[in-house]
Amino acid sequence: MNHSHPWRTALSRFSPFASGWSTVDPGEQGSAGPLAALGLATSWLNSPPLTAEALHGRVVLVDFCTYTCVNWLRTLPYRRAWTEKYGRYGLAVIGVHTPEFDFEHDLGNVQRAVDELEIDHPVAIDNDYAIWTSFENHYWPALYFVDVLGTVRHHHFGEGEYEQSELMIQGLLAEAGATGFDPEPVQVDAIGVEAAAGWDDLWSPENYLGYERAENFASPNGTVLGTVHDYVTPSDLALNHWALAGDWSIDRRAVLLNRANGTITYRFHARDVNIVLAPSIGRVPFQVRIDGRPPTGAHGADVDADGNGLLDRPRLYQLIRQSGRITDRTFEIVFHQAGVQAYAFTFG
Numbered sequence: 001m002n003h004s005h006p007w008r009t010a011l012s013r014f015s016p017f018a019s020g021w022s023t024v025d026p027g028e029q030g031s032a033g034p035l036a037a038l039g040l041a042t043s044w045l046n047s048p049p050l051t052a053e054a055l056h057g058r059v060v061l062v063d064f065c066t067y068t069c070v071n072w073l074r075t076l077p078y079r080r081a082w083t084e085k086y087g088r089y090g091l092a093v094i095g096v097h098t099p100e101f102d103f104e105h106d107l108g109n110v111q112r113a114v115d116e117l118e119i120d121h122p123v124a125i126d127n128d129y130a131i132w133t134s135f136e137n138h139y140w141p142a143l144y145f146v147d148v149l150g151t152v153r154h155h156h157f158g159e160g161e162y163e164q165s166e167l168m169i170q171g172l173l174a175e176a177g178a179t180g181f182d183p184e185p186v187q188v189d190a191i192g193v194e195a196a197a198g199w200d201d202l203w204s205p206e207n208y209l210g211y212e213r214a215e216n217f218a219s220p221n222g223t224v225l226g227t228v229h230d231y232v233t234p235s236d237l238a239l240n241h242w243a244l245a246g247d248w249s250i251d252r253r254a255v256l257l258n259r260a261n262g263t264i265t266y267r268f269h270a271r272d273v274n275i276v277l278a279p280s281i282g283r284v285p286f287q288v289r290i291d292g293r294p295p296t297g298a299h300g301a302d303v304d305a306d307g308n309g310l311l312d313r314p315r316l317y318q319l320i321r322q323s324g325r326i327t328d329r330t331f332e333i334v335f336h337q338a339g340v341q342a343y344a345f346t347f348g
Contacts, residue, residue: 033150037134047122198271272348278314
C-alpha cells in the first residue's frame with residue numbers, strides 16, 4: 001500500500017501541515033526591529049537580559065521552543081553544534097521558551113530542562129507570549145535568522161533543512177565580514193529522544209488527550225465531561241485510535257487519573273512512542289506493554305526492558321523505541337497510583 005507522508009514536513013505543534021522556508025520582507029518589521037521584542041521576556045536563563053542594542057553587530061538565530069515538544073527536541077543537537085562552531089565568529093543563538101502546557105510556565109521546570117538538555121545559549125522566558133506575538137510566530141520549532149542590522153532575513157518552521165539553515169548562518173556571517181570558519185556542515189550524533197524520527201515508518205501523528213484537541217478517542221460512550229468516569233478499553237482499536245480504562249477525568253488540556261491502575265491504550269505505527277506526562281503529587285510508577293507483553297529490546301529511554309518506569313516530574317517520556325520492521329502495534333501504559341496528568345502522545 002502506498003502512503004503519503006503528511007507528518008514528514010509538518011513537525012510543528014500548532015500546524016501539522018505547514019513547514020519550510022520563507023523570506024521576510026524587511027519593510028514589514030518596523031523601525032525598532034524584531035529583536036526589540038526580547039525586552040518583553042518575563043525572565044532569562046543562562047544570561048542577563050539581552051536587548052536589540054546589545055546584539056547589534058551579531059548574527060542572531062532566534063529559536064522558538066517549548067521543552068516538551070519532540071519536534072524541537074530533535075532539532076536541539078544542531079542548535080548546540082551551531083553555537084559551538086559559530087559563536088566565536090559572531091553568531092548568537094537565542095532560545096525563546098514559549099510554553100504550551102501549564103507546567104511549562106514554571107521557571108523551575110524550564111531551568112531543570114535547560115540543565116538536563118545541556119543548553120548553554122541564552123533562553124528568554126516568554127510566558128506571556130509577547131515575543132511570540134511580536135514575531136507573529138505560530139510554530140514550535142521555529143527559527144528566525146537575523147542579520148547584524150537586526151533584520152529578519154529568513155525563517156524556517158519545523159524539523160529538517162539543517163544544511164540549508166547552516167548555509168544561511170554562514171552567508172550572514174560572511175556578509176558581516178567573518179572569515180575562517182569551516183564551510184563543511186556540522187555532523188551530529190543524536191541519541192535518545194533527540195534522534196531523528198524514522199520517517200519512512202511514521203504513520204501515527206501527534207495526538208492530544210484533553211477534550212479540546214483530542215482525536216480518535218475510542219472508549220465506549222466517548223468523553224464524559226464535568227465528572228469522573230470509569231472508562232473501559234474496547235476489544236479492538238483501529239490504527240491511531242486510543243482509549244482509557246479506569247477512573248479518569250477528561251479536562252480541556254489533559255486526562256487526569258483519579259484512582260490507581262488506570263490505563264491508556266493506543267494503536268500506533270511508528271518506531272517511537274512518547275508521551276507528555278505530569279504528576280499531580282509525588283512520584284508515580286508505571287508499566288508499559290506492547291501487544292500485551294513487556295517491551296524488552298523495544299523499550300524507550302524512560303523505561304527498562306520489563307516496561308517499568310517512574311513519572312517523577314513534568315516532561316516528555318520516551319517509552320518505546322523499536323528496531324527492525326515496523327508494523328501496527330498496540331501500546332499500553334498502566335499507572336500504579338492516582339495523580340497522573342497525561343497531555344499528548346507523539347511518535348517518531
